[in-house]
Amino acid sequence: MASHLNADGIHGPSGKAWGQSTINGNLERGTGILDNELYIGRLVWNRLRYLKDPDTGKRISRLNDQSAWVVHDVPDLRIVDQDLWDRVKARQGDLRVK
Numbered sequence: 001m002a003s004h005l006n007a008d009g010i011h012g013p014s015g016k017a018w019g020q021s022t023i024n025g026n027l028e029r030g031t032g033i034l035d036n037e038l039y040i041g042r043l044v045w046n047r048l049r050y051l052k053d054p055d056t057g058k059r060i061s062r063l064n065d066q067s068a069w070v071v072h073d074v075p076d077l078r079i080v081d082q083d084l085w086d087r088v089k090a091r092q093g094d095l096r097v098k
Helices: 002-007 020-023 081-094
Strands: 042-045 048-052 057-065 070-073
Touching: 002 070
Parallel strands: none
Antiparallel strands: 042 070, 048 057
8 A cells, every 4th residue: 555655656644655554553552544543533542651772762662551541532533434444454354464
């Protein structure tokens, strides 16, 4: 999908070329366009925490326990209907390497 967007000259969120991880993200972490629950009106806070690697000085993310997540339903922000969301999740499941 990213290659098609790039071939069509459609810039990614940062104004640069699309990367596949921008679209697919990481299912467990809830990142990427296809796993962003805000599109279905579900806002999740505190899913990740960020630490600084003392050796490199780079910021690294770590997944918080699900019990620490703060979840709010915000139906006014929904832009993807449930049927489409469910079909995407089913397709992702079919494509997932097992």
